[in-house]
Amino acid sequence: MNDVMNTAPQASAKINLVKARGSLVWDDQGKEYIDCTAQAWSNNLGANDPRVVEAAIAQLRDMTHIRPNFGSPAHTRLVAKLREVSPASLNQMGFALHGSLAGEMAMKLAFKNRPGAQNLLVLQDGYHGRSLATLGASWPHPNNPFLAIQPRFTRVPHPNPYRTRLGLDPETESQLCLGLLEDTILKGVDGGVAAVMMEPIQGNGGHIEFPRSYYKGVREICDRLGVLLIFDEVQTGFGRMGTMWAADYYDVLPDIIVFGKGVGGGFPLAGILADDKLKWFDEGEEALTFGHFPVSLAAGYAAVEAIVADNLCEKARDSGDYITARLKEMQSRHPLIGDVRGPGLMASIELVKDRTTKEPACRESQEVYRLGVERGVLFGESRYAGLGNLIKVKPPLDIERPLLAKALDVLDDVIGILEEQRS
Ligand SMILES: Cc1ncc(COP(=O)(O)O)c(C=O)c1O
Structure with a gap:
């Protein structure tokens, strides 16, 4: 019989983690790893930050469960804190414990505000839960x-941009895709479109960042055609790109932001930020028993406060610049590295067998992960969609420079070993 915990066919399933501090984790054999995955890119603030842990313990002592139709200090405080960091007019908010359910909340709110619409458009290669x-x-x-x-x-x-269609330059391809989006809204579906939902940078689908013109163009089309724009910022939010939100980075204001992962400081917390102009849910339309789990809300408050107090956006920019410079230098020596991606600590490399054909080097990518584990570094993998040849370097945003340098040294070494084996 299958162990339900081990159904994912990933090497990481064989490691039993028992302890974490900051950017380090330890397994049940006492082995230490530098965690360049931040546990599914969720520990934007290093693991087990005492401020978060203490806030959660204090809430645990007071009250562990509060049904969402009651108020609570934990809820009031988090709402006020999130309003301080949310973009301009996105002041309405709802909470869930998982990014997937927050994504569904965003979809529901979009349809509530576009009565009669029959469609929601998403991007190919997107991942929403x-x-x-x-x-x-x-x-x-x-x-x-x-x-x-x-x-x-x-x-x-x-x-x-790394694999444009028909060899088009990225800007022309961006305009082509904007045209296709507009055509789809106008001519591709029966019934109206409530919203376009997209990750600003596609995380699981291969760390795909679009040309800047695409973000502005999507906003313009949505505005002109009366369609809402939802940014799924479950991965990009709370500083990972060096700004609080990808919306800030691209200077595009969506109507709804979906957030998750980093907000909870390691506790399950997610939700949406919605524009003031949107009609909020009526009673019974969005009610989850543990939707306002006060322990997560208290942890989230402490985490967001710490992200701001510790200048984690700035740190992510700084470490991101360092990673990008090092990865580009490695690219100049290692033909396996086809592309270097960012920004900030949304960092990754795409491994290719040949830089001209860009054939994905999937086996080599899995080997990088395996050899990294042997040497005490957990790199992120991308096996689900797209090409499966991405190595992600997405540690907590406050990772100390020596640890980051060591992780990149290991990456450099293992890629060198794989290239030697090929030649
Ligand atoms: C962009 C994005 N949206 C939504 C989700 C789903 O979040 P959760 O696993 O918390 O349901 C994920 C998870 O990886 C994600 O990367």
């Missing part, structure tokens, strides 16, 4: 057994 609706909104899962009960969404093509 594993609940039924967000699974449907993500890239097509191979051998998906849930199709019969999964809502369907229309996926539109997006630009991919």
Whole structure:
């Protein structure tokens, strides 16, 4: 019988983690690892930050569960804190414990505000979660057994600057994809479109960042055609890109932001920020028993306060610049490295067998992960969608420079070993 914990066929499933501090984790054999995954890019603030742990313990002592139709100091404080960091007019908010459910909340709010609309558009290669609706909104899962009960969404093509179509330059491809988006809204679907939902940088789908013109263009099309724009910032939010939000980085204000991961300081917390102009849910339309879990809300308050107090956006920019410079230098020596991606600590490399054909080096990528583990570094992998040849370097935003340098030294070494084996 399958161990339910080990159904993911990843090397990481074999490691039992027992302790974490900052950017370090330890397994049950006492082995130490530098965690360049921040545990699914969630520990934006280093693991087990005492401020977060103490806030959670204090809340645990007072009250562990509060039904969401009651108020609580933990809720009031987090709402006020998030308003301090949320973009301009995105002051309405709702909470959940998982990014997937927050994504569904955003979808529901969009349809509530576009009565009669029949469609939600998403981008190809996007990833929005594993609940039924967000699974449907993500890239097509191979051998998906849930199709019969999964809502369907229309996926539109997006630009991919590293692999443009027909050899187009990235800017022309961006304009082409904007044209296709507009055509799809106007001519590609029956019934109106409530919203376009997109990750500003596609995380699981391959760390794909679009040309700047694409973000502005999508906003312009949505405005002109009366369609709402949802940014899924579950990965990009709370400083990972060197700004609080990708919306700040690209200077584009969506109507709804979905957040998760980094907000909880290691506790399960997610939610949405919605523009003041949107009509909020009526009673009973959005009610989850543990939706306002006060321990997570208290931890989230402490985490967001610490992200601001510790200048983690600035630190992510600084460490991001360092990583990018080092990765580009490695690229100049290692033909396996086809592309270096950022910004900030949304850092990664794409490994290719040949820089001209850009054939993905999937086996080598898995070897980088395995050899990294042997040498005490956990790198992020991207096996789900896209090409499966991405190595992600996305540690906590406050990782100390010597640890980051050591992790990159290991990356340099293992890529060198793999190249030697090939020659
Ligand atoms: C962009 C994005 N949206 C949504 C989710 C789903 O979040 P969760 O796993 O907390 O449901 C993820 C998780 O990886 C994600 O990367």
